[in-house]
Amino acid sequence: MEARVTATQFARFSDLIRSATHAQHTEAEESAFMADLLGGRLGVEAYVRYTEQLWFVYRALEQTADRLAADPVTGPFIRPELLRVAELERDLEHLRGADWRTAASPLPATAAYCDRVAEVAAAWPAGYVAHHYTRYLGDLSGGQVIRGIAERTWGFQRKGDGVRFYVFEGIGNPAAFKREYRELLDALPVDEPERHRVVDECRYAFTLNSAVFADLALTFAG
Numbered sequence: 001m002e003a004r005v006t007a008t009q010f011a012r013f014s015d016l017i018r019s020a021t022h023a024q025h026t027e028a029e030e031s032a033f034m035a036d037l038l039g040g041r042l043g044v045e046a047y048v049r050y051t052e053q054l055w056f057v058y059r060a061l062e063q064t065a066d067r068l069a070a071d072p073v074t075g076p077f078i079r080p081e082l083l084r085v086a087e088l089e090r091d092l093e094h095l096r097g098a099d100w101r102t103a104a105s106p107l108p109a110t111a112a113y114c115d116r117v118a119e120v121a122a123a124w125p126a127g128y129v130a131h132h133y134t135r136y137l138g139d140l141s142g143g144q145v146i147r148g149i150a151e152r153t154w155g156f157q158r159k160g161d162g163v164r165f166y167v168f169e170g171i172g173n174p175a176a177f178k179r180e181y182r183e184l185l186d187a188l189p190v191d192e193p194e195r196h197r198v199v200d201e202c203r204y205a206f207t208l209n210s211a212v213f214a215d216l217a218l219t220f221a222g
C-alpha cells in the first residue's frame with residue numbers, strides 16, 4: 001500500500017501534489033493506449049478519437065470559466081491563455097471536417113470524468129483547482145512531447161492544425177508560467193485537511209484520465 005504523504009513533509013503544496021501523483025503520472029504515461037499511440041502503433045483515428053475525448057473534458061473544465069474567474073479560490077487559475085476549447089475545435093475540424101460534431105461522442109469514462117469536473121466546478125472550488133492542475137500543467141509539460149510525436153507520426157504541420165491543442169500561443173515562457181502556477185498552488189487558501197482532500201482529488205483526476213485511456217485502448221485493441 002502506498003505510504004500516506006503528509007503536508008508537513010513538504011514545504012510547498014505544489015511539491016506535495018507532484019510527489020503524491022508521481023506514481024499515477026508514470027502509470028498514465030506508460031498506459032497501453034499512450035504507449036501504443038506514441039509508439040506509432042495506432043493509426044490517426046486513435047489520435048482523433050482521443051482529441052474528441054479531450055474536447056468533452058475541456059468543455060466541462062471551461063464552460064463555467066466566467067463564474068470561476070470571479071471566485072476567490074479558482075479565480076487566479078483561470079487564465080485566458082490556457083483555454084483550450086477553441087483550439088480543440090479547430091483541430092477537430094481539420095481532422096474530421098466541418099461536421100465533426102456529428103461523429104463526436106464521449107466514451108463512458110469520458111462522461112464520468114466530465115460529470116466529476118462539472119460537480120466540483122459547481123460546488124467545490126479547491127476541488128476544481130485539482131482538476132485544473134492535472135490537465136493544464138500536464139498539457140504545458142508532457143503535452144509538448146505528445147505534440148512532437150503527433151507531428152512526426154501523422155504529418156501535421158509543426159504547431160499547426162491538428163495539434164493546436166498543444167500550442168499555447170499566449171504563453172511565451174512555459175517554464176516561467178509553470179513556476180508561477182506552482183506559486184498559485186502554494187498560495188491556495190486552504191487548511192491542512194482541505195489540502196489532503198485536494199491531493200486526493202488530484203489523484204482522482206489522474207485515475208479518471210487513466211480510465212479514459214483504458215476505454216480508448218478497448219476501442220482500438222489490435
Ligand code: HEM
Nearest residue numbers: 018025028029034133134135137138141142143145206209
Ligand atoms: C505520454 C504521456 C506523458 C508524458 C510524456 C508526460 C511527460 C511529462 C513531463 C516530462 C513532465 C515534467 C515537466 C516539468 O517538470 O516541468 C510532466 C509533468 C506533468 N504531467 Fe505529464 N506526461 C504525460 C502524460 C500525462 C497525463 C496523462 C497527465 C494527466 C492527465 C499528466 C499530467 C502532468 C502534470 C500535472 C504535470 C506537472 C507535474 C508538476 O510539476 O506538478 N501527464 N509530464
